Amino acid sequence: xxxxxxxxxxxxxxxxxxxxxxxxxxxxxxxxxxxxxxxxxxxxxxxxxxxxxxxxxxxxxxxxxxxxxxxxxxxxxxxxxxxxxxxxxxxxxxxxxxxxxxxxxxxxxxxxxxxxxxxxxxxxxxxxxxxxxxxxxxxxxxxxxxxxxxxxxxxxxxxxxxxxxxxxxxxxxxxxxxxxxxxxxxxxxxxxxxxxxxxxxxxxxxxxxxxxxxxxxxxxxxxxxxxxxxxxxxxxxxxxxxxxxxxxxxxxxxxxxxxxxxxxxxxxxxxxxxxxxxxxxxxxxxxxxxxxxxxxxxxxxxxxxxxxxxxxxxxxxxxxxxxxxxxxxxxxxxxxxxxxxxxxxxxxxxxxxxxxxxxxxxxxxxxxxxxxxxxxxxxxxxxxxxxxxxxxxxxxxxxxxxxxxxxxxxxxxxxxxxxxxxxxxxxxxxxxxxxxxxxxxxxxxxxxxx
Numbered sequence: 001x002x003x004x005x006x007x008x009x010x011x012x013x014x015x016x017x018x019x020x021x022x023x024x025x026x027x028x029x030x031x032x033x034x035x036x037x038x039x040x041x042x043x044x045x046x047x048x049x050x051x052x053x054x055x056x057x058x059x060x061x062x063x064x065x066x067x068x069x070x071x072x073x074x075x076x077x078x079x080x081x082x083x084x085x086x087x088x089x090x091x092x093x094x095x096x097x098x099x100x101x102x103x104x105x106x107x108x109x110x111x112x113x114x115x116x117x118x119x120x121x122x123x124x125x126x127x128x129x130x131x132x133x134x135x136x137x138x139x140x141x142x143x144x145x146x147x148x149x150x151x152x153x154x155x156x157x158x159x160x161x162x163x164x165x166x167x168x169x170x171x172x173x174x175x176x177x178x179x180x181x182x183x184x185x186x187x188x189x190x191x192x193x194x195x196x197x198x199x200x201x202x203x204x205x206x207x208x209x210x211x212x213x214x215x216x217x218x219x220x221x222x223x224x225x226x227x228x229x230x231x232x233x234x235x236x237x238x239x240x241x242x243x244x245x246x247x248x249x250x251x252x253x254x255x256x257x258x259x260x261x262x263x264x265x266x267x268x269x270x271x272x273x274x275x276x277x278x279x280x281x282x283x284x285x286x287x288x289x290x291x292x293x294x295x296x297x298x299x300x301x302x303x304x305x306x307x308x309x310x311x312x313x314x315x316x317x318x319x320x321x322x323x324x325x326x327x328x329x330x331x332x333x334x335x336x337x338x339x340x341x342x343x344x345x346x347x348x349x350x351x352x353x354x355x356x357x358x359x360x361x362x363x364x365x366x367x368x369x370x371x372x373x374x375x376x377x378x379x380x381x382x383x384x385x386x387x388x389x390x391x392x393x394x395x396x397x398x399x400x401x402x403x404x405x406x407x408x409x410x411x412x413x414x415x416x417x418x419x420x421x422x423x424x425x426x427x428x429x430x431x432x433x434x435x436x437x438x439x440x441x442x443x444x445x446x447x448x449x450x
Contacts, residue, residue: 036063061138076153077155083125120158139166179223183209215239218236232277234271234273235287248397270283291414306411341397363388388412
């Protein structure tokens with residue numbers, strides 16, 4: 001569920017091959033794209049009437065769309081340098097607030113002035129850019145470009161902070177709409193599902209139909225008025241009997257199960273569809289609303305679970321194996337095979353008995369400095385109030401899964417009546433709840449709880 005740096009489609013056009021931000025072709029006198037963009041921004045930051053803002057903002061975004069990465073980097077650098085805060089204004093506003101507060105008057109008006117002073121001027125520029133037609137989606141695309149370029153230019157981070165601040169307010173929950181994606185949904189929407197499915201990529205539309213058309217398969221997504229048919233995030237659901245322990249039966253063609261015979265809704269893939277909205281969380285809202293919607297339509301369902309990847313496990317195991325002999329032996333045995341197909345039943349059973357405790361340790365006991373689990377998927381689901389339910393190996397035979405976790409996957413269980421309590425325990429006490437089969441199999445593992 002993580003961005004791969006791909007650029008969103010939308011009104012911001014990708015640069016044409018060979019096109020840079022330098023001089024235009026000889027048959028035109030139009031200034032270079034970067035110059036036109038900077039000029040438009042200066043106009044937007046000046047005393048321009050509301051009627052003109054829309055047209056100037058549109059010209060600015062059109063010029064931005066013609067830039068290559070060098071031009072974008074130059075533009076972002078210019079915005080940070082030229083449209084920051086005025087230190088003298090900040091100092092003066094602080095002193096006015098401090099004097100008012102010390103005089104006993106409260107200083108509320110002065111505090112408002114201080115807030116205005118510390119806001120970088122570039123936030124005003126971005127808000128004015130947002131007056132252009134389809135500008136919000138264009139600015140989301142701009143942030144995707146920015147985040148990609150930040151890998152080589154970390155000094156651009158202040159602008160990313162500003163864009164994150166603005167987009168988080170523009171994409172708040174009040175504007176989001178949950179909808180089920182169907183075979184009759186717009187083709188553009190289907191294209192985005194194909195493009196942004198990164199957990200279990202789809203090769204073609206036939207694979208997409210397998211996840212949309214059978215009665216036991218659903219896809220739900222959040223939409224925003226500014227993105228039209230482009231989803232913000234989507235989740236794929238399979239109606240099954242029992243908790244699934246392998247991904248292949250959920251992905252490959254097979255006989256559909258009558259939804260009336262299912263007892264479990266398995267959420268097996270969750271994907272962000274706009275890289276420019278990285279860090280703006282919709283997933284917890286989406287999962288809880290999907291569960292509510294599915295429960296309303298199919299009230300006989302008893303269980304809501306995930307079948308989730310464990311993306312950081314192999315890296316952690318390799319690091320720990322350098323100093324722990326038992327883990328080093330486990331890695332040696334796993335690396336002797338190219339995948340689970342190379343293991344006979346006896347080897348599989350022998351490795352599983354040592355692998356599952358290591359997986360439980362990684363998910364439940366190994367923590368970051370802030371006390372949260374190392375694994376990003378674990379942080380996401382546990383933060384939503386789920387419990388770690390069962391570890392599965394081998395569960396995914398794809399090469400990518402073998403590279404990430406030697407093909408291991410985990411079920412997180414969502415129990416609606418316990419979500420809030422478990423969420424609070426995780427946030428306040430960093431409690432990692434192990435429940436069900438995992439708690440019974442590994443009662444002494446840190447994090448076991450009811």
